[in-house]
Amino acid sequence: MRHKLTITQWILIGVLIRFIVAPLTMHADIFFVYKFPHFLSHGQWNVYEIAEKSYNASYYPAITLFIFSFFDFIFSSLFSTYEAFVHSLSTTSYNIALNSPNIFSSVLLFKTPYFIFEALIFITGWKMIESDSAKKNFAFLMAINPLIIYSTYLFGQFDLLPAYFLFVAGFFALQKGREHLGSIALACGFMSKIFPIIFFPFYLLVAAQSIKNAIKLILYFIAPILVIYSVLYMINGDSIFFLLKKFSYNLNTTQSIKHLIIRLFQATTYGIICWHAFFVARKQISYLLLAKYFLAIYMAAHWGLSVHSTHYFIWHIPFFILLASFAPEWEKRMYILLAIVFLAGLRDRTSFIGLLAPLNPELFLSFPSLKDITGFLINKSTYDQVIAYIFNFYAGLIVYWIFKDIFSKQYKNIPKLEN
Amino acid sequence: MQFLRFFLLQFFLLSAFILADSPKAVALDLNYIKEKTFFFKDIHSFRGKLFKSKAINKDYFIRQTFKPSCNQFNRLVIPFYFENPNKTNSLTFSLFEASNLEKILFTETIHPNSWGKPSKLGSFKLYGKFHYVWIPPIQNSKDQSFIFEIKSNDINSTTGIYLNRLKHQQVSSIQVNGQELPGVYTGVLSYCKTNFDLKEMTEIVLEKTKREKIFFTFYFLGIAFFLYAIKRAGKSLKKNSSS
Numbered sequence: 001m002r003h004k005l006t007i008t009q010w011i012l013i014g015v016l017i018r019f020i021v022a023p024l025t026m027h028a029d030i031f032f033v034y035k036f037p038h039f040l041s042h043g044q045w046n047v048y049e050i051a052e053k054s055y056n057a058s059y060y061p062a063i064t065l066f067i068f069s070f071f072d073f074i075f076s077s078l079f080s081t082y083e084a085f086v087h088s089l090s091t092t093s094y095n096i097a098l099n100s101p102n103i104f105s106s107v108l109l110f111k112t113p114y115f116i117f118e119a120l121i122f123i124t125g126w127k128m129i130e131s132d133s134a135k136k137n138f139a140f141l142m143a144i145n146p147l148i149i150y151s152t153y154l155f156g157q158f159d160l161l162p163a164y165f166l167f168v169a170g171f172f173a174l175q176k177g178r179e180h181l182g183s184i185a186l187a188c189g190f191m192s193k194i195f196p197i198i199f200f201p202f203y204l205l206v207a208a209q210s211i212k213n214a215i216k217l218i219l220y221f222i223a224p225i226l227v228i229y230s231v232l233y234m235i236n237g238d239s240i241f242f243l244l245k246k247f248s249y250n251l252n253t254t255q256s257i258k259h260l261i262i263r264l265f266q267a268t269t270y271g272i273i274c275w276h277a278f279f280v281a282r283k284q285i286s287y288l289l290l291a292k293y294f295l296a297i298y299m300a301a302h303w304g305l306s307v308h309s310t311h312y313f314i315w316h317i318p319f320f321i322l323l324a325s326f327a328p329e330w331e332k333r334m335y336i337l338l339a340i341v342f343l344a345g346l347r348d349r350t351s352f353i354g355l356l357a358p359l360n361p362e363l364f365l366s367f368p369s370l371k372d373i374t375g376f377l378i379n380k381s382t383y384d385q386v387i388a389y390i391f392n393f394y395a396g397l398i399v400y401w402i403f404k405d406i407f408s409k410q411y412k413n414i415p416k417l418e419n
Numbered sequence: 420m421q422f423l424r425f426f427l428l429q430f431f432l433l434s435a436f437i438l439a440d441s442p443k444a445v446a447l448d449l450n451y452i453k454e455k456t457f458f459f460k461d462i463h464s465f466r467g468k469l470f471k472s473k474a475i476n477k478d479y480f481i482r483q484t485f486k487p488s489c490n491q492f493n494r495l496v497i498p499f500y501f502e503n504p505n506k507t508n509s510l511t512f513s514l515f516e517a518s519n520l521e522k523i524l525f526t527e528t529i530h531p532n533s534w535g536k537p538s539k540l541g542s543f544k545l546y547g548k549f550h551y552v553w554i555p556p557i558q559n560s561k562d563q564s565f566i567f568e569i570k571s572n573d574i575n576s577t578t579g580i581y582l583n584r585l586k587h588q589q590v591s592s593i594q595v596n597g598q599e600l601p602g603v604y605t606g607v608l609s610y611c612k613t614n615f616d617l618k619e620m621t622e623i624v625l626e627k628t629k630r631e632k633i634f635f636t637f638y639f640l641g642i643a644f645f646l647y648a649i650k651r652a653g654k655s656l657k658k659n660s661s662s
Binding site: 005006008009012013015016019020023055056093094095099101102103104105108349358359360361362363365366367368372376 | 452457458461467468488587611620624635638642646648649653
């Protein structure tokens with residue numbers, strides 16, 4: 001089937017699937033994504049202060065705010081019905097908003113920027129690949145990727161944005177003379193969903209050719225963050241740090257044995273990848289190898305993180321697809337991972353059949369989730385635990401496969417660097 | 420590949436073991452599923468900055484007035500906090516019509532000391548227990564005011580409810596020992612049982628789509644355009660390869 005259709009056809013099929021599901025499905029989170037940028041598009045710059053003081057909420061970092069405010073401003077200017085709908089989000093509840101007269105068109109507009117972010121990821125990946133067969137694989141795997149379609153176009157999560165910044169940083173890491181653009185991209189990634197910061201030390205090792213260059217890249221990373229956050233601090237005060245108090249990433253540093261073991265494995269994986277990139281393969285890093293590095297770090301970072309948040313897996317999907325395009329054995333591995341992620345993620349009603357709530361909220365939110373269904377048979381917490389163990393084991397297996405690949409013969413006889 | 424087969428085999432064996440080990444597997448009851456599966460959330464007040472009430476005891480009880488927006492109201496989820504070890508033997512939940520506090524619609528005894536350790540509540544950094552209260556569906560509950568009351572006879576109780584100050588259209592300020600506490604609400608969630616009326620369900624979908632008929636005209640035109648483009652992209656390839 002894959003080879004019967006052209007690349008153009010696969011791309012069009014991908015866009016069609018996304019276009020069909022985008023206006024009919026959503027999760028409540030997408031209201032949150034647009035609720036606060038709407039204040040900014042109305043000229044209220046103290047969005048973080050409003051979020052904290054009036055809603056006890058922490059909005060995403062600055063670049064996310066700016067990008068969605070920009071789109072919100074354009075859509076509000078063009079469509080009065082959209083403006084009325086998004087304006088009402090600050091006062092109405094989820095149930096009432098779902099019955100709004102302009103729900104479908106507004107939800108499609110909400111998701112329109114995602115088409116752009118994904119197109120940018122596609123173009124970036126395209127530039128990283130030279131062979132035609134790998135390009136076709138890449139187009140196919142992107143077009144019908146279940147996780148991208150589910151998490152982005154059915155659910156409405158915006159994680160393609162930070163994923164794009166991380167992916168483009170990977171692209172610039174191997175572009176001589178343009179490494180500073182990768183630093184800026186990572187800074188933008190950090191200012192859209194924080195997690196890309198974990199890749200910065202690794203990025204420096206891969207992209208910087210000298211200490212002087214490393215300092216330059218650090219400055220390119222820090223400067224935009226400092227400038228943007230200084231301005232926002234002057235307007236919002238301490239509220240811009242409220243996110244750090246509330247966010248739920250894998251940063252628990254308690255001294256329990258479980259966390260210590262997880263941190264130990266994570267640090268070891270990170271250390272091995274950095275060591276390999278710097279000492280073993282430094283001058284022979286290709287995009288294939290880079291994708292493996294990013295994936296190994298990502299998998300390690302995910303140990304201990306909630307498996308239920310399906311959208312977190314969007315962060316690494318461009319690298320996984322890139323890897324599977326070059327090396328077909330990774331395609332099956334990716335789909336097994338996605339199967340585990342879906343078994344873990346379809347846990348509440350709003351993320352399962354309830355995604356069709358815009359059509360008939362009462363009906364579609366009534367259907368049990370996968371977790372409810374399994375709950376009739378086994379203890380719900382047992383189900384969660386089993387899935388978490390399977391995920392952690394499989395993520396470990398992926399890291400093992402990557403280590404096995406990168407420590408294979410290809411790099412064994414590379415002479416050590418002179419410095 | 421062999422390893423993968425081994426991994427999948429282990430997965431299925433583990434699943435089979437969990438199923439066989441579960442007492443629920445034999446207690447699967449179709450009536451239970453029918454009665455307690457198909458419901459939807461109506462009130463969601465577990466939000467904003469949540470804080471703890473005083474422990475509910477002999478001298479402190481809470482009443483919450485709320486108004487479902489749907490018929491067949493059948494479930495409440497009450498967020499409790501409690502200390503570990505839990506010293507509360509029992510709480511009494513009672514449901515009334517707001518207009519008639521004499522007539523109890525439903526009552527049940529809750530046993531907090533059987534809850535085990537407090538667990539994380541949703542995505543909040545709060546710990547306790549979401550307690551589910553299943554109520555026989557109340558047919559004409561839409562826009563009717565109800566009151567639920569949580570009481571205890573314990574003196575040294577260590578269990579209370581999470582509260583907030585975020586106004587909700589369907590929830591009124593709580594009463595503590597019969598006195599209203601303005602601007603304070605419980606973080607309660609309420610649900611109604613689904614009425615599977617095929618005609619009504621279809622009408623809702625049709626009405627919603629009709630309201631946006633211009634949008635849906637463009638939507639279907641867009642789908643037709645993509646289908647045409649996909650077909651054409653295939654044809655142009657055949658043409659190029661034959662020439």
